Each structure stands twice: as C-alpha cells, then as structure tokens.
Amino acid sequence: MDLFYHETFVQSEQMPMQLRLHRGQINYMILEHWHRSIEIDYLLDCEADFYMNGKKKAVSAGSITLINSGDIHALEPREVPEDPGDEIHGISMFISYEFLKKICPEIDQITFELEGEEERLNELKGIFDDLIRLELSPAEEYGYLKKNALLHQLMYLLLTYFKGPKNSSAVKSQKYIDRLRVVLDYVEENYQEPLTLQGVADHFNVSMEYLARILKKYTGNTFKTHLNQVRVSKAFRDLLETDYSILEIAMRNGFPDTRSFINVFRDTYGMTPSQYRKKNPRRETVKETVSAEYPPHIRVVEPQKDND
Numbered sequence: 001m002d003l004f005y006h007e008t009f010v011q012s013e014q015m016p017m018q019l020r021l022h023r024g025q026i027n028y029m030i031l032e033h034w035h036r037s038i039e040i041d042y043l044l045d046c047e048a049d050f051y052m053n054g055k056k057k058a059v060s061a062g063s064i065t066l067i068n069s070g071d072i073h074a075l076e077p078r079e080v081p082e083d084p085g086d087e088i089h090g091i092s093m094f095i096s097y098e099f100l101k102k103i104c105p106e107i108d109q110i111t112f113e114l115e116g117e118e119e120r121l122n123e124l125k126g127i128f129d130d131l132i133r134l135e136l137s138p139a140e141e142y143g144y145l146k147k148n149a150l151l152h153q154l155m156y157l158l159l160t161y162f163k164g165p166k167n168s169s170a171v172k173s174q175k176y177i178d179r180l181r182v183v184l185d186y187v188e189e190n191y192q193e194p195l196t197l198q199g200v201a202d203h204f205n206v207s208m209e210y211l212a213r214i215l216k217k218y219t220g221n222t223f224k225t226h227l228n229q230v231r232v233s234k235a236f237r238d239l240l241e242t243d244y245s246i247l248e249i250a251m252r253n254g255f256p257d258t259r260s261f262i263n264v265f266r267d268t269y270g271m272t273p274s275q276y277r278k279k280n281p282r283r284e285t286v287k288e289t290v291s292a293e294y295p296p297h298i299r300v301v302e303p304q305k306d307n308d
Helices: 097-103 118-136 143-161 168-190 197-203 208-219 223-241 246-252 258-269 273-279
Strands: 017-023 028-033 038-043 048-052 055-059 064-067 073-077 088-095 110-112 163-165 298-300
Touching (some): 038 118, 088 097, 143 163, 168 208, 168 223, 208 223, 223 273, 258 273
Antiparallel strands (some): 017 088
C-alpha cells in the first residue's frame, strides 16, 4: 500500500525521517489514517483540530503536536487562511519506527506527551525552525548530517523530558485500536467494492454492533459516513486530474450511481461535482491546491469568508 490508511514513508538509515513543509493555502483536511512512524506537527500561523484515537484536540498557532506510533488520527483546519502566496504555515516530521526501535528498544511500552516543560518545548520549536531553514536552503552534499544532528537533538529532548509509560487504560484500548487499524486498511483497499457494515464485520468475524461501536468511538463516524469520505476523497482526485465523466468517476470509486456520488460530494464540498470541476479546471496535479507534499486522504475545504 502507498499513502493508504496505513501510510508508509520513504526513509533510510541515512535519513530516518521525512519532512513536509505546508505552504500556500492550507485548505485541506486529512481523513483518519495511521502509520508506525511518530509524527510531529508544528503549526506556525494557522489553527487546526486534531483527532487522535477518537479524541479531539484544538491546536493553536505556534503549537507542536506529537502523534504516537500507531495512533489513528485525522486533521481539520479550524481557520482556512486566504493566502494566494507561497508562505509556509507549518511543518510535519515523520520519524522512522525502525530508527526509534534502534535507539529506544522499549519504544512500544512508552508514550510521548508534549505537556508542560515550556522551556523544553521552546527548544523543540527552535529545532523545527532550524529544519525549516535547512529545507529552504540550497541542497548540500552532506546536508543530511545537519538534519540528522537536529533529529538526534530532538529525540534526546523527547526521551529525557516527554517520555512516559503507557497507562493501563491506554493498554486496554490498544486492542480495539489495533483491530480498527486493520479494518481501516481493508476499507481503503476495497472501497471500490459494494462494502457494507455487515459484510466487513463478517469478514473480520466480529459483530456488526461491535464494529459500529469502535468505529464511532475512534473515528467519530458511522461506517457509511467513513466509507463515503474515503470514496469521495478518491473521486476528488479523478475530478481534478482526469477527463472522466461524472458517471465514470462515480463507478470507479465505489458509488452505486451518480445520484449518490453527487449527494455525498455536495454534502462534502457544498456544490455538485460538475460545479466544482467548472470552478477548478483540470490541472496536471492536485498538489497545486493543497501543499508541497500531497498528504493522504485530502478533502479540500473552501476558505472562510468574512461576514462583513
């Protein structure tokens, strides 16, 4: 799988992390997904709501958020700036699980919480500021050594000041999260098929009620809503990147007919697919409408307008 709910990254021993700069108009939301890498997000001048294992966290500008390995998470911008320029609004770092396991063998038994320790949090922000400068500077033959030095400095701070054991409730809920991650992967791989809650529950030999309950608890959505979000995010790419008809796009992405596709699309974007395509002519890549690096499961959000 590539950029599915179980998101994978291209990392190596030489560079055991991946960086993404978020620039231009932050007008997208990222649907529920997971990865083994630790993710750290630093928002410079924008605000967002993070959803981690079913819990909502409002994140303000200037804040750093850490998502632990395996956590099911999503993101929705709270305020969408109208910014036609190329300014950087944030940076995301993904640290390889294999690297984490190597430097901290007990990584599976601990969790990181970025709370308190304001002085140390400011040190973390300073590291991200340095990483942004490196990303924007001309490439150097051994520039990766500078980045790795900053990565090790960051890990020292995390392991020294922000590490804690997984509590009993977290351990107990982990089995439900593990089961849900497998279900999310299955839906991601089979969204084009006529999936139903009962059918997916039967596939995993669990009750329909059980599956509905953990979906609602850890994603906030019903099965139908979640499936439609996956399908419409896939259809969105086809709408902007291809010349397929609305019927073809609906059929390619698992919708039973054009009416259901149009209804879900309208509920999501506030207009029909045809209206959206007319407003946003075909372009070579949808990356132009989101960020420098295309994250998984994009759903574009229209900029908020002032009421005056």
